[in-house]
Amino acid sequence: MKPERFYKLIEADMQAVDAVIRRKLKSEVVLIQQVADYIINAGGKRLRPALLLLSAGALGYRGTLHHDLAAITEIIHTATLLHDDIVDESELRRGRKTANVLFGNAASVLVGDFLYSRSFQMMVEVNDMRIMRILAEATCVISEGEVLQLMNCHNADVDEERYLQVIRCKTAKLFEAAAQVGAVVGGADPETEESMARYGSHLGTAFQLIDDVLDYSSVEAETGKHLGDDLAEGKPTLPLIYVMQHGTAEQALCVRQAIENGGRDDFPQVLAAIRATGALEHTRKQAEAEICRAQASIEALPASTYKDSLLDLSVFAVARTF
Numbered sequence: 001m002k003p004e005r006f007y008k009l010i011e012a013d014m015q016a017v018d019a020v021i022r023r024k025l026k027s028e029v030v031l032i033q034q035v036a037d038y039i040i041n042a043g044g045k046r047l048r049p050a051l052l053l054l055s056a057g058a059l060g061y062r063g064t065l066h067h068d069l070a071a072i073t074e075i076i077h078t079a080t081l082l083h084d085d086i087v088d089e090s091e092l093r094r095g096r097k098t099a100n101v102l103f104g105n106a107a108s109v110l111v112g113d114f115l116y117s118r119s120f121q122m123m124v125e126v127n128d129m130r131i132m133r134i135l136a137e138a139t140c141v142i143s144e145g146e147v148l149q150l151m152n153c154h155n156a157d158v159d160e161e162r163y164l165q166v167i168r169c170k171t172a173k174l175f176e177a178a179a180q181v182g183a184v185v186g187g188a189d190p191e192t193e194e195s196m197a198r199y200g201s202h203l204g205t206a207f208q209l210i211d212d213v214l215d216y217s218s219v220e221a222e223t224g225k226h227l228g229d230d231l232a233e234g235k236p237t238l239p240l241i242y243v244m245q246h247g248t249a250e251q252a253l254c255v256r257q258a259i260e261n262g263g264r265d266d267f268p269q270v271l272a273a274i275r276a277t278g279a280l281e282h283t284r285k286q287a288e289a290e291i292c293r294a295q296a297s298i299e300a301l302p303a304s305t306y307k308d309s310l311l312d313l314s315v316f317a318v319a320r321t322f
Contacts, residue, residue, distance in 0.1 A: 006309035006316065010053045013067060017049050020071035024118055035099050035111040039078055042096055047313070048073040051203070052178040054313065055196050057306035058298070059186020066185050068126060072119050073178045076139055079115035080146070080174075082108045087150065088233050131181055138177035145169025154234035156256040160241055167208045168201065175204025195297045199310070202294035207317045209287035212237040213280050214321070216271055231270060234262035238286065239279040240270070247277045287318050 007014065018040075025036040049070030056066040084090070085098040086105050092098065100108040116139070123132045148166045152158045179200030183193040215230045216239055230237050236259050244252045251273035258266040274280060291314045301307045 006054065006312040007050060009305055009309050010050060010057070013053045013070075014046060014050065016064070016067040017046075017053070017070045017074065020067050021074060024071060024075070024122060025115070027114070031103070031107055032111055032114055035082075035103050035107060036115075038102065039082065039099055042093070046074060047207070048077050048174055048178045051175060051200060051310075051313065052182040054306050054309050055179045055182025055200075056185045057182075058301050058304055058310060059183055059188050059192070059196075061182075061186040063185075065126070066182065068122060069131065069181050069185065070178075072122050072126075072135060073174060073181070075115050075119045075122070076135070076142075077174060079112045079119070080142055082112035082115070083146070087146070088229070090229065128184075130184055134177050134180055134184070138173050141169050141173045145171070145173065149235070152236060154260050154262060156236060156244065156259040158236040158241065160238065160245075163236060163238060163241060164205070167205050171208040172201045172204030175207065176200040179203070192300070195300065199294045199297040199314075202290045202297065203314055203317055206287040206290035206294065206314075209238060209283055209290065210318055210320065212239055213283050213287070215239075216274055217280055228264050228267045228271075231258055231267055232262060232264050234259050238283045239274050242279040242282050243270075243273045243277050246279075247273055251277065284318070291315070291318050 021040060025033075025040065027033050027036065052070045052073055053066055081093065082099055085093060086100045086108050090098050091101050098108075099111070103111075119139075120136075123135055126132070145166055145168075149170055152162070152166060176197050177200070180193055180197040183196035188196065212230070215227065215237065231240070240255050240259060243255045247255070254266060254269050254273055258270050294314050295311060298307065298310055301310075
């Protein structure tokens with residue numbers, strides 16, 4: 001399915017969020033403004049702010065505070081992307097050169113720091129300690145996830161449990177925070193707030209697992225990044241872990257050496273092993289199981305177009321091709 005279906009409901013809200021982002025990222029420092037404009041104009045799916053808006057709407061919220069909060073989640077996410085691309089030495093994102101390629105690593109690091117700082121400044125302006133605590137914790141956990149992922153690079157002994165720990169910290173935590181903050185804004189009781197947080201966590205986990213699948217099965221023009229980037233960086237993602245656990249000794253050795261050495265030289269052989277063992281199908285099934293858990297988490301929500309859109313969003317997370 002295409003994302004337009006659930007974005008349509010919040011189209012005006014998303015435009016308001018984009019306006020907040022542009023306003024809050026204005027700076028008299030020319031380089032900050034140049035980098036900020038570049039990454040904003042690069043677009044993106046804006047899933048995290050959409051999730052926050054839909055969650056708030058599903059709980060009956062009809063104000064405007066969620067625009068600022070959705071903008072905060074997107075700014076935090078953008079900061080992580082800037083730093084990610086530097087660590088991963090990425091050259092392409094969303095079909096465009098990464099900021100670190102165009103402006104250099106130093107500028108990208110410092111502008112990423114500016115984005116984090118501005119997001120916390122915005123949190124203070126919201127003046128809600130509960131929301132600040134959720135977002136501050138999420139930012140900390142995401143950083144821990146980044147470090148865990150760095151520690152796992154070129155380590156072929158990483159198992160599925162350890163890899164899922166990285167996903168839940170690095171990717172799923174901000175999805176969880178977005179859904180939970182939306183529930184808080186909507187005045188949810190503690191039980192419902194926790195249910196929304198679980199929905200976000202399962203959704204984010206599934207989203208990353210599908211990213212793992214797309215890294216070995218998509219069309220580069222659709223994803224806007226090079227195929228095999230994870231392998232080149234020595235990242236032991238779930239498809240690779242599955243091959244080492246269920247493939248032949250020869251297939252397992254091929255993948256092990258590719259992870260330990262990094263680069264793209266072994267990509268054709270690794271891809272063949274992934275296809276032969278059904279590793280992508282296994283990873284997709286894991287993602288689908290996460291989505292079933294996400295959907296079960298919001299069963300108790302009252303019927304509404306916002307709830308329907310949350311369900312649509314979960315379907316999109318696993319059906320997407322980009």
